[in-house]
Amino acid sequence: MPVNLVATPVAELYPVPGVRWGITEAGIRKVGRKDLSVLLLEEGASVGAVFTQNRFCAAPVQICREHLAKNMGIRAMLINTGNANAGTGADGLNRAQASCIALARELNLSPEQILPFSTGVIMEPLPHDRIAAGLPAALADARENNWGQAAEAIMTTDTVAKAFSTRIKLGGTDVTITGISKGAGMIRPNMATMLGFLATDACVSPALMNQLATELAEGSFNRVTVDGDTSTNDSFVVVASNKAAHAPITSLDSAEGQALRAAMLAIARQLAQAIVRDGEGATKFITIQVEGGKTGAECRQVAYAIAHSPLVKTAFFASDPNLGRILAAVGYAGINDLDQTRIDLYLDDVLVAKNGGRHVDYVEADGQRVMKQSEITVRVLLGRGTAADTVWTCDLSYDYVKINADYRS
Structure with missing residues (x-):
């Protein structure tokens, strides 16, 4: 049983304008288990991310880094559970890239605008054909209020879905912050967590996103440990959809930048601490x-x-x-x-x-x-x-x- 942790009611998870989740069962993990998620971003969103410092990093981590470096504008993310696609060599890279290509075709995007994420068993071939086959159903399910279902779909040995949400005022405008994470074992992130996704509709300069992601991870996920093991797949992604009606934040040291960072850090810490509370076998x-x-x-x-x-x-x-x-x-x-x-x-x-x-x-x-x-x-x-x-x-x-x-x- 997790330590003083219960899943946040779906009604308390606020949709983030410009961000949609679609979830389906693709047969990657177990029968009757939703294991494939697609995160869709409207054009103009800003994305920052940090990844594992484990030198034996998984294929999706390598591809995420490459795609972000090309700076073509991230429009979608593809997440599977049940298979980490780590320790899979060149074949794993090819399968992860094939999954990005399949989603890009469905969305009429470039593959470089897709970020792939995987979690699960290491050294097993990624069933990219099942992922491709499951994409239409996942896309048909896409909606802004799917955060709770997405939190469940990315779980592995977790016993509780981890999702938190808040709203603040920036420049007199309501701004939403919602995030999910997964992880229960193999946790000593040394960057972030197993998987974490944190989004806001605040308007943030794209040049600030990596700084924001790094600072949030440093104050939250980089302060937790379950067993001292750093995963091959750790990924933490921060999204600003830029849909809120306030002036863009161009400095995190400005009054509004500090307010946004503080509110996002509070959610990131809840997500990180939830991982510890749900640590494998934890009682304290x-x-x-x-x-x-x-x-x-x-x-x-x-x-x-x-x-x-x-x-x-x-x-x-x-x-x-x-x-x-x-x-x-x-x-x-x-x-x-x-x-x-x-x-x-x-x-x-x-x-x-x-x-x-x-x-x-x-x-x-x-x-x-x-x-x-x-x-x-x-x-x-x-x-x-x-x-x-x-x-x-x-x-x-x-x-x-x-x-x-x-x-x-």
Whole structure:
């Protein structure tokens, strides 16, 4: 069961003018499972994206990068679940390109105006013929209020569809922001998430879109981890349909640019944290907050050392306040000049360690009280400076092993 996460009601997912989703069952994953989605953009939309830093990246990631670089104006995206088209060599590239060509023919577009995305099993040939055959049905289903169905269609081992939406005012005009994501395992994005799509009808200069996508990913998806694995297919796409009736945003540092970025970041963080809450086998949602570092980078270094430790994660699963494991992770995080006598450790409101040693007033019953909660905050004070950063993770349970052992069954 996910940790305090339920699917957003479809009525609370606002359509984004100029953006339509079409979904169908193409027989890529399982019988009776919708597994093919098409995202359609009206002409004039702006698109930015970031992708996995895994050097063994999937064929669709490679093609997305190529198509975006050609700057021909992205008009559609093609997403399949059940097959990652990764580890498939030249044949995988050909099959992904063939899928783009098939959709381009249906829409009378150039293939370079299509972005393909895949998620699922690695090293299996992409059934591009099934994708091509499913396109007419997906296109016939295309409509602006299909966000909830799209969130379900891109799921793999997810148990809850992840979709969030909001509206804000820009220049006196209502602006909509809606996004979906998928992911539950193989999550340590190092760029974004397994798959994420975030759209707004705000008017944003095309020159800002990659900066916007990068900043949003950096503040959300790049701060989550389930198991420390960086996927071959991670992709996060940000769309501005430019349909809202306000003056175009030409700087993210302007008042309206900051307002839009803040609102989009709030949705991106909800999507990213939903992935952790729905982490494979997760029973605890854990916030790791590291303060007092010399730089944000070293704060993240410490936070991820804690978040990736199997010993720490299994202790949280067992509600076992074996908190020396956290201090050990801080120590091996790789800060060579770390002074352990300056480190404080909190578990929610409980001061566990002071100046590197067990606090005189700490009793294990207090630690266990916090560890039994479904949501926990670990706070580490390094005593080195003023920088701080936060990472979100989950525990490691028996079910994580079961889910991944049976993934291809």
